[in-house]
Amino acid sequence: MKNRNILIVDDNRGVLTALQLLLKPYFRIVRTLSSPTTLPAELRGEEWHVVLLDMNFTASLNTGNEGLYWLHEIKRQCPDLPVVLFTAYADIDLAVKGIKEGAADFVVKPWDNRKLVDTLLTAAQGCSKEKKVSSPSYADKGGETRMYWGESPVMQQLRMLTEKVAPTDANILITGENGTGKEMLAREIHRISLRRQQEMVCVDMGAVSETLFESELFGHVKGAFTDAHADRPGKFEAAHRSTLFLDEIGNLPYHLQAKLLTAIQRRSIVRVGSNTSIPVDIRLICATNRNLPELVARNEFREDLFYRINTIHLEIPALRERTEDIVPLAERFIARFCKQYDRPLVRLTDDAQVKLRRHPWYGNIRELEHAVEKAVIICDDTCLSAELFQLSDRRQEASEIPVSTLEEMEKKMIVQAFDTCRGNLSAVAAQLGITRQTLYNKMKKYGL
Numbered sequence: 001m002k003n004r005n006i007l008i009v010d011d012n013r014g015v016l017t018a019l020q021l022l023l024k025p026y027f028r029i030v031r032t033l034s035s036p037t038t039l040p041a042e043l044r045g046e047e048w049h050v051v052l053l054d055m056n057f058t059a060s061l062n063t064g065n066e067g068l069y070w071l072h073e074i075k076r077q078c079p080d081l082p083v084v085l086f087t088a089y090a091d092i093d094l095a096v097k098g099i100k101e102g103a104a105d106f107v108v109k110p111w112d113n114r115k116l117v118d119t120l121l122t123a124a125q126g127c128s129k130e131k132k133v134s135s136p137s138y139a140d141k142g143g144e145t146r147m148y149w150g151e152s153p154v155m156q157q158l159r160m161l162t163e164k165v166a167p168t169d170a171n172i173l174i175t176g177e178n179g180t181g182k183e184m185l186a187r188e189i190h191r192i193s194l195r196r197q198q199e200m201v202c203v204d205m206g207a208v209s210e211t212l213f214e215s216e217l218f219g220h221v222k223g224a225f226t227d228a229h230a231d232r233p234g235k236f237e238a239a240h241r242s243t244l245f246l247d248e249i250g251n252l253p254y255h256l257q258a259k260l261l262t263a264i265q266r267r268s269i270v271r272v273g274s275n276t277s278i279p280v281d282i283r284l285i286c287a288t289n290r291n292l293p294e295l296v297a298r299n300e301f302r303e304d305l306f307y308r309i310n311t312i313h314l315e316i317p318a319l320r321e322r323t324e325d326i327v328p329l330a331e332r333f334i335a336r337f338c339k340q341y342d343r344p345l346v347r348l349t350d351d352a353q354v355k356l357r358r359h360p361w362y363g364n365i366r367e368l369e370h371a372v373e374k375a376v377i378i379c380d381d382t383c384l385s386a387e388l389f390q391l392s393d394r395r396q397e398a399s400e401i402p403v404s405t406l407e408e409m410e411k412k413m414i415v416q417a418f419d420t421c422r423g424n425l426s427a428v429a430a431q432l433g434i435t436r437q438t439l440y441n442k443m444k445k446y447g448l
Ligand SMILES: Nc1ncnc2c1ncn2[C@@H]1O[C@H](COP(=O)(O)OP(=O)(O)OP(=O)(O)O)[C@@H](O)[C@H]1O
Pocket: 145, 146, 147, 148, 149, 176, 177, 178, 179, 180, 181, 182, 183, 184, 185, 247, 289, 365, 366, 369, 425
């Protein structure tokens, strides 16, 4: 198909010359750019069918962010133009990130000629019927991302209890480590409850600022404060006749807990700036990865609120405590991600299964889900082998990082805080004196 045009961006002239020679027989136009700065003009000047984009420009900071930046620029200018990323082996994480952000595929340097040509031709061919890779939301994930209970006796018991209490209006407290599926369980309870016709309303109590707490939960009337330009209902009213899910309840500052308790007890709220009490009919589900009885003992959580929200307590075990569920869960994620990334269905090798079963999964199901997603993206074969799962034990990592720059110091502190707080994000943020959002940003930055 010598009717296709390829644009190659790489700041290594030797690489560009080699690729010119290699690709000439397969493409009508092979244009090479040693700097991405002229990319926007080139994109406008010709009809391109594929771009091969280097991710590691040596002239820059070499963090790969420049590569991602140019990927976004190409996608902004030509949303349907396939971009194949060219990346060093050490930067596979970056390539995975690029695929999630819309790249068609990636090739690792040093490259295999045959494979590079195949990848580029396939991408160029798919130019008009570009794969749409997007992260499905909870709503459109459908049955495939329904909660998987697993076979372990402890989860079967949890399932029985859940099915018993879901149709009642009893307040439920869900506890479990970070990433064990607390929100997922809350959604499952709502899905099989009598309130399922209405949408469940979620509030992350760790993310609500103290100043906006009342307005966010109870609403406000026009003029109640400077920015209150109109009457606005809060989350309690939004959840009327439905389920209100209060996530990270253990992070609610002590002085605000009394206000929440009053609303729960009275089953009514008063909007900020008003005197009128509005009745609300809600089913309350709370979740936390903190030890509430311990917080109560330390006078950090109100005992009366604890008893009020804890009518039924559902504890989700850590993934490492139910190893028999690891492989079946991984297989479900494989099926989902192969479909999402338009790859043929792959299976786990025996070695990979052993590796997954042995890993401690301090980040629980979320960590497993991410590990599978990454393995599916980088897989070139019909099976996922153990090497595709680059699993790091955060505890070990903390002592191994040599500290030479401020950034490394910061990363090391985060990793150590993870260890002492056993992966509890809110506790890590509190220990480091930063907000959860800042912590998320830093985790993203350091690939934690
Ligand atoms: N039983 C399950 N079956 C399938 N997927 C699951 C299951 N439990 C959790 N997941 C997936 O794992 C990820 C983490 O789940 P979720 O957000 O519910 O955890 P969480 O305990 O609320 O996390 P956090 O403590 O950070 O708030 C989600 O992407 C979810 O889809």
